[in-house]
Amino acid sequence: MKHSIKFGAIAIALGSTLLLQGCNDNDNNAASDRSFNVEVTNLSNHQPFAPVAAVLHKSGYDGFSLGAMASDGLELLAEAGDPSGFVAEASADNMVLNTVSGTGVISPGGNETIKVQGNSPMPRLSLAGMLVNTNDGFIGLDDVDISALAMGESLILHARVYDAGTEANTEAATDVPGQGGEGMNAARDDRDFIAVHPGVVSMDDGLATSALDASHRFDNPAARIVITRTQP
Amino acid sequence: MKKQLTALAIISSLGAAPAMAQDLDIKITNLTNAIHFTPFLVAAHDSSSHLFMEGSAASSSLQAMAEGGDISGLSTDIQATGGNVVENPAGGLLAPGANTSFMLMSNDGNSQLSLTAMMLPTNDGFVGADSIDVPTAKGTYTYYLNGYDAGTEANDELITGGGAPGVAGIPVDPGSHAGTGGTGVATADSNSMIHIHRGNLGDSNATGGSSDLDSSVHRWLNPIAELVITVN
Numbered sequence: 001m002k003h004s005i006k007f008g009a010i011a012i013a014l015g016s017t018l019l020l021q022g023c024n025d026n027d028n029n030a031a032s033d034r035s036f037n038v039e040v041t042n043l044s045n046h047q048p049f050a051p052v053a054a055v056l057h058k059s060g061y062d063g064f065s066l067g068a069m070a071s072d073g074l075e076l077l078a079e080a081g082d083p084s085g086f087v088a089e090a091s092a093d094n095m096v097l098n099t100v101s102g103t104g105v106i107s108p109g110g111n112e113t114i115k116v117q118g119n120s121p122m123p124r125l126s127l128a129g130m131l132v133n134t135n136d137g138f139i140g141l142d143d144v145d146i147s148a149l150a151m152g153e154s155l156i157l158h159a160r161v162y163d164a165g166t167e168a169n170t171e172a173a174t175d176v177p178g179q180g181g182e183g184m185n186a187a188r189d190d191r192d193f194i195a196v197h198p199g200v201v202s203m204d205d206g207l208a209t210s211a212l213d214a215s216h217r218f219d220n221p222a223a224r225i226v227i228t229r230t231q232p
Numbered sequence: 233m234k235k236q237l238t239a240l241a242i243i244s245s246l247g248a249a250p251a252m253a254q255d256l257d258i259k260i261t262n263l264t265n266a267i268h269f270t271p272f273l274v275a276a277h278d279s280s281s282h283l284f285m286e287g288s289a290a291s292s293s294l295q296a297m298a299e300g301g302d303i304s305g306l307s308t309d310i311q312a313t314g315g316n317v318v319e320n321p322a323g324g325l326l327a328p329g330a331n332t333s334f335m336l337m338s339n340d341g342n343s344q345l346s347l348t349a350m351m352l353p354t355n356d357g358f359v360g361a362d363s364i365d366v367p368t369a370k371g372t373y374t375y376y377l378n379g380y381d382a383g384t385e386a387n388d389e390l391i392t393g394g395g396a397p398g399v400a401g402i403p404v405d406p407g408s409h410a411g412t413g414g415t416g417v418a419t420a421d422s423n424s425m426i427h428i429h430r431g432n433l434g435d436s437n438a439t440g441g442s443s444d445l446d447s448s449v450h451r452w453l454n455p456i457a458e459l460v461i462t463v464n
Contacts, residue, residue: 041287042287043286043423043427044423044428044430045381045421045422045423045427045430046422108422108423108425108427109383109423109424109425111287204417204433204442205433205447214418214430214433215421215422217430217431219378219379219429219430219431219452219454220428220454221378221428221454222428224287
């Protein structure tokens with residue numbers, strides 16, 4: 001099997017060389033068309049995912065960075081579950097090939113397959129979707145290189161939960177969309193940088209003002225993501 | 233780096249020639265603070281067989297393992313598809329901090345490695361790996377494993393002795409840190425598929441409260457086990 005890895009890598013390297021020889025602007029070469037199915041499965045117990053935003057891009061696009069401030073689009077996605085701003089920001093980026101939002105909520109145990117496609121031999125994938133029973137938690141993939149995938153091959157990844165850092169983790173019913181609370185609030189009343197999510201405390205663990213219970217607690221990873229290269 | 237490693241590992245699973253028979257040196261270490269693992273089932277098998285799959289319903293054999301530590305059904309199932317197995321390599325429970333080393337001999341075509349063991353004290357938690365691509369090149373390969381919830385039993389966190397499939401409660405806490413008199417933490421899981429375990433809640437009341445487990449002892453975060461495969 002190790003041999004097949006090397007062979008695959010060599011084959012891809014050769015393919016790139018041929019492309020470069022055949023066409024100076026390989027981004028416009030039909031041979032660079034890439035399509036992928038991105039299957040997102042919710043592995044949490046009680047944290048539905050708001051519609052997921054998938055971004056296919058070239059190197060240089062940065063949807064979010066750990067330790068850095070969230071964009072306004074990511075804040076909207078993480079606080080309200082609305083991917084539209086995050087998608088709009090991506091669409092305005094020259095390095096982005098394709099943006100697709102999921103069609104609906106992915107329930108615990110459920111899954112959705114999102115198709116993305118673009119014209120580049122070096123595609124990368126970023127992805128984000130809110131955990132609706134949090135203040136501003138989201139599953140994320142940050143800048144995954146998927147250029148080595150041959151036709152029909154799959155890459156299995158697990159996504160952890162991040163905290164957008166844009167809203168304090170009150171867990172109060174008034175603040176958590178999945179509990180009927182408000183979504184977006186432009187005030188940035190938390191640390192204002194993106195971190196790995198510390199998890200929810202819940203009323204069952206002593207946070208009396210929390211609307212969440214033990215069922216809403218989660219550990220990483222919260223999602224299984226299978227990326228399969230398909231025929232364009 | 234992590235992404236590249238993952239990508240290579242996955243890519244090797246597809247389009248590879250049937251794996252040759254191998255003798256694998258395997259070591260499993262319990263990384264938790266106070267969770268014992270019941271006897272492991274470790275299997276080498278073909279790419280169409282599984283002990284379990286994330287996001288899918290547990291088989292009755294998987295349920296028996298996850299709720300009561302009984303690996304006989306899973307072992308029969310995987311051998312029926314030509315799998316090679318090692319049962320109970322630790323000769324009983326694998327305690328927190330302990331490890332077990334053993335050899336697994338795989339037949340031609342059994343290119344995947346899976347394993348399961350129940351986590352005690354939990355209701356239906358198990359440590360698992362589903363279909364790791366068995367490495368073939370000489371070397372030492374390390375994997376970190378997560379805790380799963382079979383989705384088949386409510387996580388009431390009550391030590392009742394109940395270990396039979398469908399019977400509520402936790403069989404035992406081998407570490408003898410558990411209390412008594414809990415009223416029960418949770419009703420049925422929100423996610424009835426196999427998912428990432430949200431962790432034990434526990435409480436600080438040894439003779440009451442909601443849980444018989446101790447919140448300062450029985451919690452964990454992923455990863456909960458280390459798997460090392462050595463190809464000689």
